[in-house]
Amino acid sequence: MKTKRLVVLFTAFTLLFGASVYAESMWGDYNGFSKIKVRVEGNELKVSDNEVPALVMNERTMIPLHQVASELRSLVNWNSATQTVEVYKPNVNMVFAQDVSKEDFTIKRPFARVDLGQTVDFVVCIDVDNLNVPVDGFRVSIVAPNGDTVANSNLIALRNPKDTSFWYYWPIKVAFSQKGNYKVKFAFQHKGEFVVVSEKTIVSK
Template sequence: MKRKVVVLLVLLLSITALSVYAAVPLFFEKHKDLESVRVTLNGNLITGDVPPFIIEGRTVIPLREVSQELGLLVQWNQKKDQVQIYKPSVNMVVINEALNRDNNKTIVEPQRTFKQGAEYQLVIYAEVDHVPTSQSFDSKIVLVSPKGEEVHSFFKNDSNYFSTNKNSSFKVRNLVAKGTFTELGDYKLLFKMKDFDSSNYVTLAEKVLTVE
C-alpha cells in the first residue's frame, strides 16, 4: 500500500497554471471519507488510477500523470524505496534539404516557415541529456499535422531504443522525412520517450513548422 501511494500520488502546494474544481468521480463511492477535486494542468484534465482528492485540507494528485503532462519521467527505485523524477533536456535541430526546382540545387538550412504544397526533406539531429546512465530508452520523433494527425514517423519500428553513456546522454542523428506540406497552419515535430513502467510516451521537446 505504501508503494502504491508513493508512486501514484504527490502533494503539491502550488503549480503554475494548476486549477482545482470540485467533482465527484466514481472512485469516491468506495472512499467517502475523502473529498474529491477536479484538477487541470494547462487546460488538460488530470486523471489516473487514483483520482485527485483532498485530505486534511491538502490536495493530493497522481504523480505520474502530472509528471507526464509536464514532460517529466517517473521511475520507482525498489532498492531505495523511493520515487525518482527526471527532466530530460532535448536539443533538437531541424534542417530542410528540399530541392529548389528553379536552379536544381539543394537548399540546406534551418527552416521554420513553408509554403502550402511545398515539398520537404527534413533531417533531424537530437541530443538528450539528464537521463539515467546505463539504461535504454524507447524514443520516437513524429510529425503531426495542424489537425493533430500523425503524418510521419522518423523511425521504421514502433520501438526504438537508445542507450545512455557515462555522461547520462545519447544522440540521434540523420533522421530523414520526405513529403509535402498539404495543410495550412502549424505542423509539430515531437520528440517522445516512453515513461518508466508505463506504456505512455512523454513529449520532451517540440518544434513548430508553420505552413502559410
C-alpha cells in the same frame, strides 16, 4: 491499505492558501475525499475513470504524479529498492534543417515555417543530455494539424544504453498539405511506454 495506495500513487503539496476544505467538492468525491481539478500550463489534466483523480486528503492536495510528470515532459521511475519515486527531466533540443554538412555535421538552412502545399526534405537534429534514467530507446514522430501521424521513425535503440547524452539526425520528407501546426514529437520508451519529452512545431501557412 487505501491510504498506503494513495501515498504510492500521489505526491502531496501543502496548500499555500488559507481556504477552508469542504466535505463535498463541486467536482464530486472519490472514496470520501473531495475531487479537484488540476491545470498544467493552462491545460486541464485528464484522468481516466479507472485512475485515482486529484483530491484533497487531510488538508493536503494530492495529485496523480504520473500524469502531471507526463504533462511536464518528464520520466517517472519507481525505485523498489529504496521505495522511492524518482522524477527525471531530460534536456532534449530539436532543430529542423534543410541541409546538414556530412563533414562536420554543421546545421544549415534551419527553418520553422513552410508554405502550405510544399513538400520538404529536411533533417530533425536532436541533442539530448541529462538522461539519468535507463530507457529502451526513442521515437520521433510528426503529427499533422488534423491529428494524423504523417511520419514515424519507429523505435530507435541507443548506441550505448549507458550514455547520458547523444546526438541524432533523422532525415525525413514531409508533404505539408494542411494549414496549421505540425507537431514534431520526441519520445523515450521507458518501461514499455512511450513518453513524449520534447515537442516543437513547424507552421504550415
